Amino acid sequence: MTRNRRRLVAWLLAGVVLAVVLTLYDADRTGVSDPKAAPSATPSAALPGTATPAPTATPSPSATPSPAAPPGSGDPSPAPSPTACTSPGACGYPDANSTGPRIALERHDTGNMSVKKDGTVIKGWDIRGSLDVYANDVTVIDSRITSTNWWGINLRPGFSGLKVLHTTITAVPGKGPDNGGVNYAVSNMGGSSIEVGWCDISVFGNALSMGQGDLHDNYVHDLVAFRNQGGEWQHTDAVISGGGNKGRLTVRHNTLLNATPVDKGATAAVGLFADTGVVSSVLVEDNWLAGGAYALYGGGPGATGIRVTGNVFSTQYHPASGAYGPVTAWNAGGAGNVWKDNRMSDGRPVEPAP
Numbered sequence: 627m628t629r630n631r632r633r634l635v636a637w638l639l640a641g642v643v644l645a646v647v648l649t650l651y652d653a654d655r656t657g658v659s660d661p662k663a664a665p666s667a668t669p670s671a672a673l674p675g676t677a678t679p680a681p682t683a684t685p686s687p688s689a690t691p692s693p694a695a696p697p698g699s700g701d702p703s704p705a706p707s708p709t710a711c712t713s714p715g716a717c718g719y720p721d722a723n724s725t726g727p728r729i730a731l732e733r734h735d736t737g738n739m740s741v742k743k744d745g746t747v748i749k750g751w752d753i754r755g756s757l758d759v760y761a762n763d764v765t766v767i768d769s770r771i772t773s774t775n776w777w778g779i780n781l782r783p784g785f786s787g788l789k790v791l792h793t794t795i796t797a798v799p800g801k802g803p804d805n806g807g808v809n810y811a812v813s814n815m816g817g818s819s820i821e822v823g824w825c826d827i828s829v830f831g832n833a834l835s836m837g838q839g840d841l842h843d844n845y846v847h848d849l850v851a852f853r854n855q856g857g858e859w860q861h862t863d864a865v866i867s868g869g870g871n872k873g874r875l876t877v878r879h880n881t882l883l884n885a886t887p888v889d890k891g892a893t894a895a896v897g898l899f900a901d902t903g904v905v906s907s908v909l910v911e912d913n914w915l916a917g918g919a920y921a922l923y924g925g926g927p928g929a930t931g932i933r934v935t936g937n938v939f940s941t942q943y944h945p946a947s948g949a950y951g952p953v954t955a956w957n958a959g960g961a962g963n964v965w966k967d968n969r970m971s972d973g974r975p976v977e978p979a980p
Contacts (some may be wrong), residue, residue: 633944634779636892639978643723646705648651648836651782666932666978671975672971674772674922675876677702677732685916685928686966688959692892693915695903696757696768697726704924705791708891709927710723710971710972710973711914711938711972712971712972713771713915713942713980714845714881714914714940715767717914717938717971719879719880719881719914719938720824720843720844720845720879720880720881721845721881722826722845724824724843724845725753725792725794725824725825725844726770726792726793726794726824726825726826727750727768727769727770727792727793727794727847728768728792729749729750729768730750731750731751731752731768731769731770732750732751732752733752733754734752734753734754734755735754735755736753736754736755736756736757736946737754737755738755738756738758738775739753739755739756739757739758740757740758740759740760741757741759741760741761741764741921742757742760743761744761744762744764745761745762745763745764745800746761746764746782747763747764747765747767748764748765748766748767748769748946749765749766749767749768749769750768750769751769751770751824752769752770752772753757753769753770753771753772754772754779754955755772755773755774755775756771756773756774756775756776756778756779756780757769757771757778757779758777758780758782758918759779759781759782759785759788760782760785761785761976762785762786762787762900763786763788764787764789765788765789765790766788766789766790766793767789767793768791768792768793769793769796770792770793770795770796771795771796772796772797772798772801773795773796773797773798774798774801774802774803774808774819775798775802775803775808775809776802776803776804776808776809776810777808777809777810777811777812777813777830778795778796778810778811778812778827778830779799779811779812779813780810780813781813781814781815781816781820781875782815782816783816783817784814784816784817785816786803786815786816786817786819786820787818787820788816788820788821788840788902789811789820789821789822789823790820790821790822790823790825791821791822791824791825792823792825792914793825793826794822794825794826794827795811795812795825795827796811796824796826796827796828796829796830797811797823797828797829797830797850798829798887798942798980799829799852800852802852803852803857804831804852804855804860805852805853805854805855805857806852806853807831807834807850807852807854807860807862808829808830809830809831809835809836810830810831810832810833810835811827811829811830811833811834812825812827812833812834812836813835813836814835814836814837814839817872817873818838818873819838819839819840819873819874820836820838820839820840821839821840821842822834822839822840822841822842822844823840823841823842823843823844824842824843824844825844826844826845826887827844827845827846827847828846828847828848828849829848829849829863830849830850831849831850831851831860831863831890832861832862832863832866832906833846833849833863833864833865833917834846834864834865834866835865835866835867836867836870836875837867837868837869837870837872837873837875838871838872838873838874838875839873839875839876840876840878841865841875841876841877841878841880842876842877842879842909843878843879843882844849844879844880844882845880845881846864846865846879846880846881846882846883847883847885848865848883849882849883849884849885849886851886851890851891851892853889858891859890859891860887860891860923861891861892861897862884862886862891862893863884863892863893863894863895863896863897863918863919864882864883864884864894864895864896865877865880865882865891865894865895865896865897866893866894866897866899866901867897867899867905868899868900868901868903869898869899869900869901869902869903869904869905869925870900870902870903870904871903871905871906871907873907873960874907874908874909875908875926876911877896877908877909877910877911877913878908878910878911878912878913879911879912879913880913880914881913881914882895882896882913882914882915883895883914883916883917883942883943884916884917884918884921885916885917885943886917886950888919888922888950890906892907892917892918892919892949893918893919893923894905894918894919894920894921894923895913895915895916895917895918895921895922895923895948896910896913896914896915896921896923896949897918897922897923898922898923898924898926898929898932898955899923899925899926900926900927900928900929901926904928904929904930905925905926905928905932906925906929906930906931906932907931908925908931908932908933909933910922910932910933910934910935910936910937911935911936911937912935912936912937912972913937914937914938914939914940915937915938915939915940915947915952916927916939916940916941916942916943916944916947917943917944917947917948917949918948918949919948919949919950920948920949920950920951920953920954920955921939921940921951921952922934922937922939922947922948922952923952923953923954923955923957924954924956924957925955925956925957925960926955927928927957928956928957928960929955929957929963930959930960930963930966931960931961931962931963931967932951932957932962932963933963933964934956934966934968935960935964935965935966935967935968936966936967936968937968937969937970938968938969938970938971939952939953939968939969939970939971940970941970941971941972942971946969947971947976951969952970952976953976953978953979954978954979956978956979958978958980962972967979
């Protein structure tokens with residue numbers, strides 16, 4: 627009896643040992659460990675081509691959870707394109723804060739004044755009138771002109787060297803000679819280049835009118851529509867050239883806005899037209915352009931040496947920058963014509979229609 631009892635105990639002990647051995651063997655073979663055991667301090671190497679998931683952190687009891695997204699909000703909206711621009715000033719283009727006079731002004735009721743002395747410098751004047759320049763190397767700087775004439779400043783044929791810098795040039799709507807309208811903020815009737823820079827220009831129908839010149843860092847805005855003496859809506863352009871120019875026209879780093887409705891005469895932000903001859907040797911570079919029927923008229927058939935590079939065509943008035951599109955009359959086959967790196971203000975590239 628005792629022998630049988632000892633034999634039974636031995637068999638039971640042997641069964642327990644066997645069960646323990648089998649359990650340890652299975653755990654070692656499958657890699658399964660006690661779920662309560664702490665993770666290994668050294669992470670296992672990932673297999674080639676697989677990602678190793680980061681361990682999930684246990685939130686601290688004192689941490690404030692992030693608010694949940696509202697129902698139906700979905701994924702966050704993607705960040706805007708780094709090439710998008712929201713406004714001229716925010717994107718480094720001229721506006722009211724970076725143009726116009728930098729000093730206090732003294733009022734001068736000049737009326738329509740003729741300047742006839744070479745080398746004249748007009749500085750710090752608040753002019754109620756206009757300037758008709760019959761002299762060489764005249765400089766108008768840090769001033770303001772409020773005109774009721776055909777122009778704000780006009781350079782007459784045969785004279786050169788005019789500079790208009792850091793000046794506000796505007797007019798009184800409804801008081802001009804063209805059936806109440808005013809036509810040219812700065813007009814170059816001379817045969818050589820003039821410089822217009824850092825100027826704040828408004829109201830005039832065709833603000834900067836010339837075939838040759840250096841127009842840079844200007845803010846042209848709030849052009850005013852009017853019916854001319856012929857009873858038609860006057861065409862409006864921030865910059866206009868009639869072609870036939872003998873010198874170079876440079877339009878660089880300006881804000882050129884034409885918010886005039888198309889049915890009231892809007893034409894362009896930059897209008898290069900072959901009205902008096904072929905358009906040639908024009909640089910339109912790094913400008914903010916908006917409005918008009920088309921924001922840019924590119925010179926038309928026969929135009930040569932026209933370089934349009936790095937401009938922003940703004941959608942602030944029309945989805946296509948101009949009412950009908952960003953550009954027209956571009957002569958892609960003209961000698962020396964270059965179209966490069968132009969884009970909409972939302973970052974889309976702009977290419978002329980073939």
